[in-house]
Amino acid sequence: QVQLVESGGGLVQAGGSLRLSCAASGRTFSRCQMGWFRQTPGKEREFLVAISWSGASTYYTDSVKGRFTISRDNAKNTVYLQMNSLKPEDTAVYYCAGAIINAFLPSLGARDYPYWGQGTQVTVSS
Secondary structure: OOEEEEEOOEEEEOOOOEEEEEEEEOOOHHHEEEEEEEEOOOOOOEEEEEEOOOOOOEEEOOOOOOOEEEEEEOOOOEEEEEEOOOOHHHOEEEEEEEEEOOOOOOOOOHHHOOEEOOOEEEEEEO
8 A cells, every 4th residue: 555645836927936745655666656746626537647666657648748847755755746937727736646666668648557646736836
């Protein structure tokens, strides 16, 4: 089992930055591929970025490529999402998710991640 807790959300002006953290409990975090998703009311959860268990591989969707950066520190059981050049359309609840897999599978969808945090609100004002 892996329990995840996100933090770092808040209100920021367009063009600003935020750093989200996702702290994990359990000894299996270092075996987890981790992903970040976001969701707005009435819409499906949107995949943003994934990182392999080692941190050596990452995959970004076009909507955040070049603006967001995922990283992880397995010694601290934490994955991060650095968000720069934020836009009002980035406003959403952001979730981290984990899946224990041996290979890096960037195409995993939300339904393939069994572990989820509770989400953290990010609001970008124009």
